[in-house]
Amino acid sequence: MFDDLHEECGVFGISMESDSQDIIKNLYLGLFALQHRGQETCGIAYYKDNAIKTLKCEGLVSGEFFEKLPLGDQSCAGIGHVLYPAGGNSGIKSAQPLFFHCNKGEMAIAHNGNIPLANKIKTDLIKSGSIFQTTSDAEILVHMMSRIQGEDFDTALVDSLAKIRGAYSMVILHDDEIVAFRDPNGFHPLSYAQIPGGIVFSSETNAFDLLKATNWIDIEPGEVVFCKRGKIVKKQRFADKGRVAQCVFELVYFARPDSVVFGESVQQARARMGAMLARRMKVKPDIVISVPDSGNSAAIGFANEAKIPFEMGLIRNHYTGRTFIKPKQELRMEAVRIKLNPVKAIINGKSVAVVDDSLVRGTTSMQIIKMLRDAGAKEVHLFLSSPEIHHCCFYGVDTGTLEELISTKKTPAEIAEFIGADTVNFLALEDLKACLAKPNEYCYACFDGDYPTEV
Ligand code: SF4
Known part of the structure; x- marks a missing residue:
C-alpha cells in the first residue's frame, strides 16, 4: 500500500x-x-x-x-x-x-x-x-x-x-x-x-x-x-x-518490479503471488484492477490465472511528491484522492476484484473502496498479495505500532465490514512461501512473530 x-x-x-x-x-x-x-x-x-x-x-x-x-x-x-x-x-x-x-x-x-x-x-x-x-x-x-x-x-x-x-x-x-x-x-x-x-x-x-x-x-x-x-x-x-532471513516484503512490495532481489525476479514473484490468490478465490468478479503501482504485478498474475479481464480502473497521479502534501494537514487528509482516481466508465455496475500488496492500518483501503463505490461498483472484493500483519518489524521497515495494525484486532470479515468491502482476502503464509524459490531463506516475522534475532 x-x-x-x-x-x-x-x-x-x-x-x-x-x-x-x-x-x-x-x-x-x-x-x-x-x-x-x-x-x-x-x-x-x-x-x-x-x-x-x-x-x-x-x-x-x-x-x-x-x-x-x-x-x-x-x-x-x-x-x-x-x-x-x-x-x-x-x-x-x-x-x-x-x-x-x-x-x-x-x-x-x-x-x-x-x-x-x-x-x-x-x-x-x-x-x-x-x-x-x-x-x-x-x-x-x-x-x-x-x-x-x-x-x-x-x-x-x-x-x-x-x-x-x-x-x-x-x-x-x-x-x-x-x-x-x-x-x-x-x-x-x-x-x-x-x-x-x-x-x-x-x-x-x-x-x-x-x-x-x-x-x-x-x-x-x-x-x-x-x-x-x-x-x-x-x-x-x-x-x-x-539462518538466512531475507525480508520477504522486498519481494512483496519494496523493490521495483524490474529488479532481481534475492535471486528472484520481483515482477515474476509478484505475478505468482497474484495467481495464487486467484486460485483460492471464492467470488466471481467481472474485472480485476490494481492499486497502482504497488498492486500492478500481482493483479496481472491474478487476472491471467482467473481468466478475468485486467483493467486500469484506478489511475495514479505520479506528480504528487511528499513536499506537495506535507505542509498542509488538510491536503494530507486528501492524500488518497489526490493520488488516485477511479475510471468510472470501467467501474460502474461491475463486481471488482481490487489487488494490492498489503493491509496495514486499513485507512487507505477504506478510502479507495469508498471511491470505487462512488464510481458505481456493484461489489468490491479486496485481495492482498501478503498475509495478515500481526507483528511489528524491528529490521528497518516502518509497520507502525502493534496498536495500529488492523489484523491484530480484526478478522478478515471484520476488516471487510470496517473498510466497506464485500470481502477481504489475504494470501496465506504457506501460499506465499510456495511462490518463492527458496522459502526457507526469508523472514516472515511480521506475519508469524518468529523473529530471526533477539529484538
Ligand atoms: S519483520 Fe516483516 S517487514 Fe520486517 S524484515 Fe521481517 S518480513 Fe520484512
Missing part, C-alpha cells in the same frame, strides 16, 4: 580504476533508480583531493540535489543514499551518507536497515563516554570501531561487525576504498556489478540496468567486500552462515 508500509533506504556506491567526472553523474543516476526506496533526503559522499566531500539535500534526487551536483568534480570512489523517514530519522539532520573522522581515518557511511538492540548498545556506549550526533544505527559501528586500539580500518570493521546482530546493508567510503556488507541474516539486499573500468554497488539491480552494469553478484549474508580503484580486492566472512 503506497502510504502504509515503508522501507527506510536505498544505498549505492561506485569505485573506478582512475579519477573520472563520470562518478558524480553515475551516483546521481544510481540514486535516481533507487528513489522509490526513500524520498525524504538524498546524499552522496565522494573522495577528492585526499578528503571526503559530501552533498546532502532534502527531497527528491531530481530537486535541489540535482541543482547542486558538483558535476565537474573528478573522483575515483563515491557512495550515495536515499532515506525514508522512520523511527525518529527525518529531515536534513538524518540525511546520509554520514561523515565521521575518528582514529581509523575519515569515512562516510550509507545504511539500509535497523539494529533492534541499538538503544541498548548506545546506552552502554554513552555510559562509557561516547557522544552520538544522529539517531542512525550506523553511528554505533563507528564508535565500536574507534574503540578497537592498534588495529587498522579493515580489521576493526570486521571485528565490530562480528558483534552486531540486526538488519544492515551498508556501503562505507574510506579514503578511496569502498567497503560493502550485509548482516549475517541478509535482511535487505545489496549487490555489486561491473561497469567499464569499475564496480558499482546497489540495493537493487534496476540501478545496474540504468548504468549498463553487468555480471552482478549478491553480497552474501555475513560477508564484507572490499573494493579499491575499480577492483574487488578482498571478500571476507565476518559471521558464520546462520
Whole structure:
C-alpha cells in the first residue's frame, strides 16, 4: 500500500580504476533508480583531493540535489543514499551518507536497515563516554570501531561487525576504498556489478540496468567486500552462515518490479503471488484492477490465472511528491484522492476484484473502496498479495505500532465490514512461501512473530 508500509533506504556506491567526472553523474543516476526506496533526503559522499566531500539535500534526487551536483568534480570512489523517514530519522539532520573522522581515518557511511538492540548498545556506549550526533544505527559501528586500539580500518570493521546482530546493508567510503556488507541474516539486499573500468554497488539491480552494469553478484549474508580503484580486492566472512532471513516484503512490495532481489525476479514473484490468490478465490468478479503501482504485478498474475479481464480502473497521479502534501494537514487528509482516481466508465455496475500488496492500518483501503463505490461498483472484493500483519518489524521497515495494525484486532470479515468491502482476502503464509524459490531463506516475522534475532 503506497502510504502504509515503508522501507527506510536505498544505498549505492561506485569505485573506478582512475579519477573520472563520470562518478558524480553515475551516483546521481544510481540514486535516481533507487528513489522509490526513500524520498525524504538524498546524499552522496565522494573522495577528492585526499578528503571526503559530501552533498546532502532534502527531497527528491531530481530537486535541489540535482541543482547542486558538483558535476565537474573528478573522483575515483563515491557512495550515495536515499532515506525514508522512520523511527525518529527525518529531515536534513538524518540525511546520509554520514561523515565521521575518528582514529581509523575519515569515512562516510550509507545504511539500509535497523539494529533492534541499538538503544541498548548506545546506552552502554554513552555510559562509557561516547557522544552520538544522529539517531542512525550506523553511528554505533563507528564508535565500536574507534574503540578497537592498534588495529587498522579493515580489521576493526570486521571485528565490530562480528558483534552486531540486526538488519544492515551498508556501503562505507574510506579514503578511496569502498567497503560493502550485509548482516549475517541478509535482511535487505545489496549487490555489486561491473561497469567499464569499475564496480558499482546497489540495493537493487534496476540501478545496474540504468548504468549498463553487468555480471552482478549478491553480497552474501555475513560477508564484507572490499573494493579499491575499480577492483574487488578482498571478500571476507565476518559471521558464520546462520539462518538466512531475507525480508520477504522486498519481494512483496519494496523493490521495483524490474529488479532481481534475492535471486528472484520481483515482477515474476509478484505475478505468482497474484495467481495464487486467484486460485483460492471464492467470488466471481467481472474485472480485476490494481492499486497502482504497488498492486500492478500481482493483479496481472491474478487476472491471467482467473481468466478475468485486467483493467486500469484506478489511475495514479505520479506528480504528487511528499513536499506537495506535507505542509498542509488538510491536503494530507486528501492524500488518497489526490493520488488516485477511479475510471468510472470501467467501474460502474461491475463486481471488482481490487489487488494490492498489503493491509496495514486499513485507512487507505477504506478510502479507495469508498471511491470505487462512488464510481458505481456493484461489489468490491479486496485481495492482498501478503498475509495478515500481526507483528511489528524491528529490521528497518516502518509497520507502525502493534496498536495500529488492523489484523491484530480484526478478522478478515471484520476488516471487510470496517473498510466497506464485500470481502477481504489475504494470501496465506504457506501460499506465499510456495511462490518463492527458496522459502526457507526469508523472514516472515511480521506475519508469524518468529523473529530471526533477539529484538
Ligand atoms: S519483520 Fe516483516 S517487514 Fe520486517 S524484515 Fe521481517 S518480513 Fe520484512
